[in-house]
Amino acid sequence: MLVATELKGELARIHPARTCCQRAELAGLLYAGRTRAGVSTLDHATARVAVQLAGTLGIPVEPRRLAARPSARALRARRHLQVAFDPQLAAGWRWAEGKPCDRRAFLRGVLLSGSVSLTSSGPHVEFVLAGAAQARDLRRRLAEMSVRASAHLRRGRHVVYVKGREQLGQLLRLTGANRALLDLEAESVAREVRNRVNRLLNAEEANLGRTVRAADRQLQAIARLEARGELARLPDALRETATRRRRQPDADLDALSAALGVSRSAVNHRLRRLVALADEERDDPKEPA
Numbered sequence: 001m002l003v004a005t006e007l008k009g010e011l012a013r014i015h016p017a018r019t020c021c022q023r024a025e026l027a028g029l030l031y032a033g034r035t036r037a038g039v040s041t042l043d044h045a046t047a048r049v050a051v052q053l054a055g056t057l058g059i060p061v062e063p064r065r066l067a068a069r070p071s072a073r074a075l076r077a078r079r080h081l082q083v084a085f086d087p088q089l090a091a092g093w094r095w096a097e098g099k100p101c102d103r104r105a106f107l108r109g110v111l112l113s114g115s116v117s118l119t120s121s122g123p124h125v126e127f128v129l130a131g132a133a134q135a136r137d138l139r140r141r142l143a144e145m146s147v148r149a150s151a152h153l154r155r156g157r158h159v160v161y162v163k164g165r166e167q168l169g170q171l172l173r174l175t176g177a178n179r180a181l182l183d184l185e186a187e188s189v190a191r192e193v194r195n196r197v198n199r200l201l202n203a204e205e206a207n208l209g210r211t212v213r214a215a216d217r218q219l220q221a222i223a224r225l226e227a228r229g230e231l232a233r234l235p236d237a238l239r240e241t242a243t244r245r246r247r248q249p250d251a252d253l254d255a256l257s258a259a260l261g262v263s264r265s266a267v268n269h270r271l272r273r274l275v276a277l278a279d280e281e282r283d284d285p286k287e288p289a
C-alpha cells in the first residue's frame with residue numbers, strides 16, 4: 001500500500017550529491033510549501049529534508065522555530081512544522097534551465113510537500129497550490145516529464161492531482177521512490193486479482209442461485225403432482241426425470257443429463273413439463289399429456 005509517511009520517509013533518505021540537485025529539490029519544497037519564513041509542512045520527513053538541504057547549501061535556518069512545540073493554533077491550522085529561513089537565499093533555480101537530474105530533484109521536493117490519499121480506485125497524490133496559474137504551471141512541468149496530472153478547484157483551493165498506476169508510477173520512478181513504486185505495482189496487481197476473483201465468485205453465486213431456485217420449483221412441482229396422485233400416471237420419461245431430480249436435488253442440468261443418459265435439452269424440457277403440469281389448475285379435468 002502506498003502510505004504517505006513511508007513514501008516521504010523514502011524520499012527523505014535520498015540525499016542528492018550535487019549542489020545543482022540540492023538547489024532544485026529545495027526549490028521544489030518551496031514551490032508548494034512556501035511561506036514568507038521558509039517551508040511549512042505537516043511531515044517530519046519533509047521538514048528534515050528542508051533543514052538538511054538548507055544546511056548543505058549554507059542557508060541559515062532559524063533553530064528556535066524548529067525546536068518549538070506546535071501551538072494548539074498551529075495544530076488546528078494543520079501546519080505543525082515551520083522550517084524558517086530566508087526563501088530569497090534559496091531562490092535562483094529555474095525549471096526552464098533545469099537539467100534532467102535537477103528536474104527530478106525539483107519534483108521530489110514538490111512530492112515531499114504533497115499529500116497522499118487512498119480512494120476506492122487506488123491511491124492518489126495531490127498538491128495544493130497558490131492559484132490557477134501555479135496549478136497550470138505544475139501540470140505543464142509534470143507533462144514535460146511524462147506525468148499526466150489533473151486539476152480541480154476544491155473549496156476555493158487549486159488542487160493538482162496525479163492518480164492511476166501509470167501516472168503515479170511515473171512520478172515515483174522520476175523521484176526515485178523505488179520502494180513506493182514496488183508497493184504501488186504490487187497493490188495494483190493484487191487489486192486486479194481481487195476484482196477478478198470477486199467477479200467470478202459473483203457470477204458463480206448467481207448461477208448457483210438460479211440452479212437452486214429452479215431445483216426448488218421442480219421439487220415442489222413433483223411433490224404437488226404426487227400429492228394429487230398424478231405422478232404415478234405420468235409417462236415413463238417424466239417419472240424417471242422426477243425420481244432422478246429427487247435423488248439429486250442439487251444437481252445441475254449437466255449432471256442430470258449424464259445420469260439419465262439423455263441430452264441436456266431433453267432434461268430441461270422434461271423438468272419444465274413437470275412444473276407446467278403441477279401448475280395446471282387442480283380442478284382442470286384434463287389428463288396430463
Ligand SMILES: [Zn+2]
Nearest residue numbers: 020021101102
Ligand atoms: Zn543536478
